Amino acid sequence: IGMLVNALYNVVDSIFVGNGVGEIGLTAVTIAFPIMLVMMAVGMLIGVGASTLVSLRLGENNKTEAEQILGNALSLIILCAFIMSGLGLIFLDPILRALGAEPTVLPYARVFTRIIFAGSVFMYIGFGLNNVIRAEGNPRLAMVTMLISAILNTILNPIFIFGLKMGIGGSALATVISQAVSAVWVLGHFFGRRSVLKIRLKYLRPDLDIARKIAVIGMSPFFMQLAASIVTVIYNFGLIRYGGDLAVAAMGIVNRVAMLLLMPVFGISQGAQPIIGYNYGAGQYQR
Template identity: 50%
Template sequence: MEKTRGARELELAPVGRLLWKFSLPAIAGMLVNALYNVVDRIFVGRGVGPLAIAATTVAFPLMMVLMALTMLVGMGATALISIRLGERKKEEAEVVAGNALTLLVLVALSASAVGLAFLRPLLSSFGALENVLPYALEYTRIILLGNVLMSVGFGLSSMIRGEGQPFLAMVINIVGALSNIILDYVTVFSLGMGIKGAALATVVSQGISAAWAMYYYVSGRSVVRLSVRNLVLRRSACLKIFSVGFPHLALQLVHSLQQVIFNRGLSHYGGDLAIAAVGVVFSLGTFMFMPVMGISQAAQPIIGFNYGARRMDRVKEALKLASFWATVIIGVGYTVTRIWPEELVALFGRQDPQLISLAVEAMRILFFVLPLIGFQIVGSGYFQATGKPLQGTLLTLSRQVLLLIPLLLVLPRFWGLHGVWWSLPVSDLGSTLLTAAFLYYDFRSEAANSRNIPALSKEGS
């Protein structure tokens, strides 16, 4: 059987060219998703102050939960749509799409209702102290009211990628992010709406993305059509969507728990200003991590295909190149944070010297081993690409959960706020060493298996 053009390319094209071909759209998509929260923090920091930054930081775990529920449906449906189209079962793909749209709306409305009913105790448990709580309530209430727009926009964009239109999905997300920047300026500064304006800008911009994605489906241009009859939920379709999307839900929920523990440690040992400072640092870190995540995701189909074809030379080359470029990108970002730390922090609050001083101190500790993280992220992605989900999940969770949460519970008891900060680089170092050990053992096992295959074949003949 003649191989498809895509398969031939994965097997024969230069690995470096393949990596960048796959990486650029993935990096763009990752950066766009990062823009929403980062832009909000910049505008509220400059327009309102550090308490508003702390409010968005405290609200972030709740937003991660909302995103987790959206990913449960959106990512599950996306994978199923791709599989059904590959099997030439278009009608089944359309059933999945219709059921997914209904689920996106129902899950988002349910989550918003629960969030609004228990908003004050939730934010307090996330680390919101007395001064921050009013800002957090204003910001999060609007986010929850507009949650259905975020859910539909993200879910439909993912489904557009699933039917083979990654560029269109990327454009839809970029338009939403650019709209957020413009609307943030208008609502926060021109209209003087403060943190409410930032939340409203986020909701409206997500509504723009949702409207465009919906138009794509109702205009008749999509491969998978949405019909009224497929909006009626079917038990089998819902269960399949939930089962495929569950790993994304679990990972996001665990990350949300980690962020809650981190925020509570900050509020206990450092107060509102510490939460705001770390919110600034994490926002800056997002722009370094997202391109690395894009490279890791882009490398996975290259590694997976050639691993299946037993082309271990190309597997190793893809892993080395992805690790190299991930390290270069994050290394450049690390260098910038070392040379111009005050200037970077000042983007979020030029008039607050206390915030700048504390955020710079936090950044020097939190980013202490940052150049190692590119290798860790790509290395954990290797195991997912080669069909070893247990190792991949363990390594993915090791950095932000399995090592970090125990450290967050122990180190601050001895070193206070600095113990909270040092928990992250110690976790980063441990997870990097663990990834290196896993890779070393895996490549030794693969080499041993490849030596045994000819011998076994000979005996069988």
Template identity: 40%
Template sequence: MSNSQDEKLGKENIPKLMFTLALPAILAQLINVLYNIVDRIYIGNMAGVGDLALTGVGVTFPIIILISAFSALAGMGGAPLTSIKLGSGDKDGAEKILGNATTLLIIFSIVLTILFSVFKEPLLYMFGASENIIGYSLDYITIYLWGTVFVQFALGLNMFISAQGFAKTAMLSVLIGAITNIVLDPIFIFGLDLGVKGAALATIISQCLSAIWVVNFLLSKKSKSVIKIKKENLKINKTIIGSIVALGVAPFIMQATESLIGIVLNSGLQNYGGDLYVGSMTIMMSIMQLLVVPISGLTQGVQPIISYNFGAKKYDRVKKTFRLLIIVSFTATVLGTLAIILFPNVFVRMFTQQQELADLTAKMIKIFMCGMWAFGIQMACQATFMGLGQAKISLFLALLRKVILLIPLAIILPKFAGVVGIYWAEPVADIVASFTTLIIFLNSYKKILGEIDSSAS
């Protein structure tokens, strides 16, 4: 890594460094979520059919989330390893990781586009679609799948820009796409009267522009990127791919299980409640993103600090970074949860003006979100394990909240409490998982860094 970046990640004041790197990452994540949220806001306010169209687009989320999950597998699996390599002075090793991650993203794009294009309709019915909304679902996802390769590059490769400490550049790549999406949405949806097809088209054009920006930064000899995508590094190296997948499987599962959760929640709500309840979940998941995404940006911005200093054997800086990370992330989730529970209509009315849907969502969101205050703990611990390259522990923590707790609860509770039980599954899983994660983390983290400190002294 260049001397300026070494000075920045390895020597600069921790709070100042966290602010410098995390703020652009937080803004980037918030801007990124606008791709889908702006779509939902416009779609939900379509005259006469907004509630059905919003619900129809909502049942496509498992596919969209799964596509993003594969970009996280390559990007979040490779980026921390790149930071560790750069921290230890191995630039060539870092570039080999980048090259192999790029190849993975290309493979994922081809396979996912073909599979989902072939099986989209039966999958959408499985995910909670009904005859009333399937047309909107198909219109949206058919066009969205055309841009799978842009999503993979825009999300997956952007993490390698953040991993070098270029947080502002990473933010700009997202900003380009988001602004384009915000401008094109009303033009395509209302101006050209394309409806949900227009929303999907605006999204893939926006992702295309972001992908071009990211690839150019990692290719161009004129850019500040310390590492470059090189042809010779695109050849698959089984050892490198194995390392990327081993570390990336945890964030992959974190995102992929969101897809599985969407399937379980939507199908349960359709069975116990109907389209109106599925629509309420679409809105609640969108609002939850507004809370979780900034914390995800914070952890993404801080992760290079942890990885670089771990690679450089500056363990005191690793510990200081974690302490500050968990304080900030926990405080943010507490304040965000309070705002949503106290003022639900402020958030709900952004997505719908349909009175029955708005009233149901405002009522149920107080239940659904009442455990999110604790989630900042899990996110901070998970990110730190990722930064330290602890793949196995990260994998277990990824499985804990969603697969081990949330999905079984969402299936079992409504058998006793009816449709309301599905909404209660989320807070129970959030609180149990967060505090279990903290206990596991404190024991494992102390062992990892404690043993290193002892061996170094």
């Protein structure tokens, strides 16, 4: 349900941007979409890798190492977020031009992407560590995390775009704020009393062996998401060449509707992963 709602708010985003900014706004968001897919790929690299290891260690009744993995995952998330956002902000215009942004679209894509890059650490924390919440046996809480972000984003979008007249920048800001609230919610869970695992300062120091294990397990979803980003870029170039900005905007809408159909499948796979990992770690292979 959480994954489905998450995809739905992308559709709602498109509705607000389309009505508030117009065709050029939708084109700018579609041009920037591969960048967001790469961000999600990095989040999946760490989140899926860490959550799988956490499930295995909890199945082995090894809570200490599970907390070490959680601490390292948070450190890796923050490190990757600052590296990618720093590089993204420095080379923003060349990146957008390489993705096919025309001179008319570039200013809109620049405004949108700059805000997304600046607040990307919140997306990494919320998206990455939410997988660990699911892995420790709290799928309902993981769903609530996504619902909070989606509902808040849907509320803030029209306020910023129409009420405050912020245009496409308002849409990006609504996304960042909703992700920031989600990140605070996730961190509050791991620092609170109700979590099985705790974020402990002594485990935030990067451990190369744990980082390597996280990367090895998370590499498969990382490359799958990265491939989706590359395919989107190729589509955009073809659409720009043969159909123009309107075709790119239309494809952006189609992509978001298509995500609604894919999210239930992703939800099933993400729901099964903690159960399989926990039982594998406990030696319950038949189960």
